[in-house]
Amino acid sequence: MSEWEPKILAFLCNWCSYAGADLAGVSRIQYPSNIRIIRVMCSGRVNPSFVIRAFQEGADGVLVGGCHPGDCHYVEGNLYARRRLSMLRQLLDFVGIEKERFLVRWVSASEGGKFADVVKEITEQVRKLGPIKEKWEA
Amino acid sequence: MSEEEMKTKIRDLLVEGKIKFFVGYEKGTNPFLARPVMISDENLEKVDDLEFSVLCSNNLTLYIIEDRKKILPRGVERDERPIGLVVKGCDSRAINVLLQENMIKREDVFLVGLPCEGVVDPNKARDVWYKRSDRLNPEDLEINEKGMFVNGEKIADFDEIEADRCRVCLHRNPVAHDELVWDEVEEPKLETREKRYEKIREYESLSPEKKWDFWKKELSKCIRCYSCKNICPLCYCEECSLAKDQLQAVSPEEKSRRVLWVGREVDLLDNLSYHLNRAMHLAGRCIDCGECERSCPVNIPLRLLYNEVEKNIYETFQYEAGINPDEEPVLTTFGSEEARNEECFL
Amino acid sequence: MFSVDKKKLDDLLRAWAKDELYVPCKVGDITSFEVYGTHEIDLDFKNSRVPIKRIMFPESETLYRYESFPEGYKIEPEELDNQKRIIFGARPCDCAGIERIDKKFYQDPADPYYDARRKNTIIVGLACNKPPFFSCFCTSVGLSPHSTVGMDALFTDLGDKYLAESITDKGKEILKGLDEAPEDEIRKAKELHEKADRLLERFEIDNSAMDFDARIWEKEAQRCIGCGICTFLCPSCSCFTIENIGSTRKGKMVRIWETCQFPAYSIEASGHNPRPNRKERVRQRFFDKYRYSFDKFGEFDCVGCGRCVDLCPVNIDVREIMVSVKEAGR
Numbered sequence: 001m002s003e004w005e006p007k008i009l010a011f012l013c014n015w016c017s018y019a020g021a022d023l024a025g026v027s028r029i030q031y032p033s034n035i036r037i038i039r040v041m042c043s044g045r046v047n048p049s050f051v052i053r054a055f056q057e058g059a060d061g062v063l064v065g066g067c068h069p070g071d072c073h074y075v076e077g078n079l080y081a082r083r084r085l086s087m088l089r090q091l092l093d094f095v096g097i098e099k100e101r102f103l104v105r106w107v108s109a110s111e112g113g114k115f116a117d118v119v120k121e122i123t124e125q126v127r128k129l130g131p132i133k134e135k136w137e138a
Numbered sequence: 139m140s141e142e143e144m145k146t147k148i149r150d151l152l153v154e155g156k157i158k159f160f161v162g163y164e165k166g167t168n169p170f171l172a173r174p175v176m177i178s179d180e181n182l183e184k185v186d187d188l189e190f191s192v193l194c195s196n197n198l199t200l201y202i203i204e205d206r207k208k209i210l211p212r213g214v215e216r217d218e219r220p221i222g223l224v225v226k227g228c229d230s231r232a233i234n235v236l237l238q239e240n241m242i243k244r245e246d247v248f249l250v251g252l253p254c255e256g257v258v259d260p261n262k263a264r265d266v267w268y269k270r271s272d273r274l275n276p277e278d279l280e281i282n283e284k285g286m287f288v289n290g291e292k293i294a295d296f297d298e299i300e301a302d303r304c305r306v307c308l309h310r311n312p313v314a315h316d317e318l319v320w321d322e323v324e325e326p327k328l329e330t331r332e333k334r335y336e337k338i339r340e341y342e343s344l345s346p347e348k349k350w351d352f353w354k355k356e357l358s359k360c361i362r363c364y365s366c367k368n369i370c371p372l373c374y375c376e377e378c379s380l381a382k383d384q385l386q387a388v389s390p391e392e393k394s395r396r397v398l399w400v401g402r403e404v405d406l407l408d409n410l411s412y413h414l415n416r417a418m419h420l421a422g423r424c425i426d427c428g429e430c431e432r433s434c435p436v437n438i439p440l441r442l443l444y445n446e447v448e449k450n451i452y453e454t455f456q457y458e459a460g461i462n463p464d465e466e467p468v469l470t471t472f473g474s475e476e477a478r479n480e481e482c483f484l
Numbered sequence: 485m486f487s488v489d490k491k492k493l494d495d496l497l498r499a500w501a502k503d504e505l506y507v508p509c510k511v512g513d514i515t516s517f518e519v520y521g522t523h524e525i526d527l528d529f530k531n532s533r534v535p536i537k538r539i540m541f542p543e544s545e546t547l548y549r550y551e552s553f554p555e556g557y558k559i560e561p562e563e564l565d566n567q568k569r570i571i572f573g574a575r576p577c578d579c580a581g582i583e584r585i586d587k588k589f590y591q592d593p594a595d596p597y598y599d600a601r602r603k604n605t606i607i608v609g610l611a612c613n614k615p616p617f618f619s620c621f622c623t624s625v626g627l628s629p630h631s632t633v634g635m636d637a638l639f640t641d642l643g644d645k646y647l648a649e650s651i652t653d654k655g656k657e658i659l660k661g662l663d664e665a666p667e668d669e670i671r672k673a674k675e676l677h678e679k680a681d682r683l684l685e686r687f688e689i690d691n692s693a694m695d696f697d698a699r700i701w702e703k704e705a706q707r708c709i710g711c712g713i714c715t716f717l718c719p720s721c722s723c724f725t726i727e728n729i730g731s732t733r734k735g736k737m738v739r740i741w742e743t744c745q746f747p748a749y750s751i752e753a754s755g756h757n758p759r760p761n762r763k764e765r766v767r768q769r770f771f772d773k774y775r776y777s778f779d780k781f782g783e784f785d786c787v788g789c790g791r792c793v794d795l796c797p798v799n800i801d802v803r804e805i806m807v808s809v810k811e812a813g814r
C-alpha cells in the first residue's frame with residue numbers, strides 16, 4: 001500500500017510571502033515538497049470560495065501567506081484577509097474540516113527560514129490528521 | 139394606536155399617494171401561514187383584511203428588494219415613492235443592514251412595527267395537525283398565541299408549534315419603525331443569548347468525523363432549488379456568484395469572464411461549497427429571520443450554519459447585525475480583535 | 485388481483501430488493517424514497533417531499549466527458565444506467581407525473597439516458613385511502629386517488645392485507661407467485677377507492693378561460709419570490725439545463741434540473757429576456773401546466789398532488805387561481 005502524502009495548497013502574496021519562499025529556495029533551505037504554490041498579489045485577494053474549492057478539489061491542507069499586519073504592500077489588504085479568514089476557519093471547523101488543515105501565516109520577504117518552518121508545520125499537522133474525507137473524482 | 143387606527147392610517151397614506159404600495163399580511167388558503175399582500179390604491183378594500191397575528195412568519199423586507207429589481211417596460215418611469223411595510227423585530231434589523239450597506243435610504247420605506255412574541259412555524263404546525271386531527275378541510279382550525287384549536291378543542295400548545303428561531307429571539311421589538319401596531323413587549327432576559335448558542339456548542343463539541351457525517355447526511359438532501367437564497371432579503375445581488383439563476387444581460391466579454399467557483403452539480407461537495415460560501419457571504423449580516431430554513435423543501439438545518447458564524451462574530455467583535463444603521467459592517471473594516479482571539483488563529 | 489398479508493410484506497420486499505428497491509422512508513421530518521434497508525420504512529406517509537421523478541431523472545447527471553490530446557479531442561459518452569430498479573409505494577399522482585414526463589422525453593428522438601432508466605424501472609403504486617393533504621386535488625385534473633396511470637402494479641391498503649393489482653406485463657411479472665385475492669377483498673378495495681374519491685373536493689378547471697393579458701397574473705406574481713420550489717417538487721416538471729463543468733482541456737457536460745421560474749431560464753444570447761419579470765414567469769407556469777400541455781398532449785400536466793400549494797413560502801395557490809380564472813371567464 002503506497003504511502004499517502006499530504007497535498008498542501010498555498011496562496012502566497014506576491015510581495016512578501018512569495019518572495020520569502022523564493023529566498024528559502026535560493027538559500028537552499030529544505031522544506032517538504034508537498035506544497036503547491038499559487039501566487040496572488042495580496043492575501044486580501046483570497047476569497048473564502050478559493051479555500052473551499054481547494055478542499056473540494058482534494059487539497060488536504062491550505063496555507064495562506066501574507067505580509068505582516070501593518071506592512072501590507074497595499075496598506076490594509078492583509079487586515080481584511082485576517083478578519084475574513086479567521087471567520088472562515090471557524091466555520092470550516094464546524095463542518096468537520098479541522099482547524100489544523102487551514103493556516104494563515106505572516107511571512108515577510110526576508111524570512112526564508114520562517115517560510116520553511118511554516119511549510120513543515122502544516123505538512124506535519126495534516127499528515128497526523130490524514131487525508132481529507134471526501135474529494136471529487138475528476 | 140389600535141389596529142383599527144393603524145389600518146385607517148395606512149388607507150390614508152395610500153389614498154393620499156404618499157406611499158407607492160403597502161405590504162402586509164393577509165389570510166390565505168394555507169391555514170398555517172398568513173401570506174404577504176400588496177395593497178395599492180387599486181385594491182384599498184384589502185386594508186380591512188390586514189392581519190397581525192402569530193401566523194405572520196414571512197420577512198416582508200424582501201419585497202423592497204424585489205421592487206427594485208423589477209425590469210420596467212421601455213418608457214415607463216420608475217416610481218420613486220416610499221414603500222410601506224409591516225416589520226416584526228427580526229425584519230426591522232434587515233432594514234438596518236440594508237441601510238448600512240446603502241441599499242436603501244430611510245425615506246424609501248415607511249415601517250409599521252409589529253412587536254412580536256413569537257410566530258408559528260408553518261411546517262411544524264402542519265405536521266402536528268396531521269398527526270393529531272383527522273380533518274381534511276381546515277375550516278374548524280384556529281391558531282392563536284395560545285395554541286392550535288380544532289372545533290374549540292386544543293390539540294397543541296403554542297410551544298409545540300412555535301418557530302425555533304423565536305424561542306431564542308433577542309429582539310422582539312422592532313429596532314426601526316415609524317409607527318407601532320401595539321405597545322412594545324418585554325424584551326427577553328440576558329440568559330437568552332447563551333441559550334441562543336446552546337445547540338451550536340453541542341455540535342461544536344462533536345468529533346470532526348461526527349460533524350462531517352452530520353453535514354454529509356444533511357447536505358446530500360439539498361436539491362439546489364435556491365429558495366434559501368431567493369427568500370433571503372439580504373441576498374440581493376442581481377447576479378449571484380454562487381448560483382447561475384439570475385443572469386444579467388452583459389456583453390460577450392463580461393460573459394466570458396464569468397467564473398464559477400461553486401459547482402452547479404447536485405452532489406455533496408458542490409452543495410457543501412454553496413452553503414459554506416453563502417454562510418460566509420452572510421457573515422455579520424444575517425439577522426436570523428429563519429425564513430431560509432422555513433422555506434427549504436427538504437428541511438436542511440440551515441440556521442445552524444448561519445448561527446455559528448453569528449456566534450463567532452459576536453464573540454470576537456461584539457458585533458450584532460442590524461442594530462445600529464450607522465455602524466460599519468464588520469467585515470468591511472479592520473481591527474485587531476480577531477488577532478487577540480485564540481480561537482480564530484493558531 | 486393478488487393478496488399480500490401485511491406481515492409477509494417484508495419477505496416480498498426482500499425478494500424484490502435483489503434489484504435496487506426504493507421505498508418511502510422517514511428521513512428526519514420528511515418522507516423520501518430511499519433504497520430499501522438504509523432507513524426506517526414508513527408506509528403511513530402522506531407523500532414524499534421530492535417526487536419519484538428523481539429516481540429516473542436525477543437532479544444532475546453526466547452526459548459525456550471530453551479530454552484534449554495532442555491529436556485532438558476525445559469525447560466519451562457516459563455509460564447508460566441500466567440498473568434494474570423497483571419503486572414501491574409511489575402515490576398515483578406521482579405515477580401520473582411520470583407518465584407526463586415520459587410523453588416529453590420520448591418525443592422523437594427519445595432521450596437515451598432517461599430511456600435506459602425508465603425501461604429498467606418497475607413502479608408499484610399505493611392507492612390513497614384517505615387522500616393525504618388538504619391540498620390534494622387529483623380528482624379535479626382528471627385523475628383519482630386510485631388511478632393506475634403510469635404504474636405497473638397498484639397496491640391498496642385493506643387494513644391487515646394489501647390488494648395487489650397488476651396493470652402492465654412488468655407488473656404481472658413481479659406479482660407472480662402471490663396468492664389470488666378473494667372476491668370480498670376485491671370488493672372492499674373498490675369501496676375504499678370510491679370512498680376516497682368522495683373525500684376530495686372537486687373544482688372545475690376551465691383552461692379556455694385563461695387569458696394571457698389578464699390582470700390576475702400580475703396580482704399573483706407580486707408576492708412570488710422566484711424560489712422555484714413549485715417546479716422542483718412538481719411530479720411532471722422536467723426542464724433541465726446543460727452545463728459544461730471543467731476546463732477546455734478536460735471536463736464534462738452535465739444535465740441539471742432547471743426551472744422556468746428563474747430569470748436565467750429564458751435569457752437570450754443577446755441579453756434580451758422575453759420573461760423579464762415575475763408576472764411573465766408565473767403566467768408561463770400556469771399556461772404550461774393547464775393550457776400548452778392540454779393542447780399538445782390532450783391532458784393537464786398538473787397531477788393535483790398539492791405539493792406546490794403546501795410548500796409555496798408565500799401561499800400562491802394554483803387551485804385558488806384556477807377557480808378565479810374560471811369565475812372571470814364567465
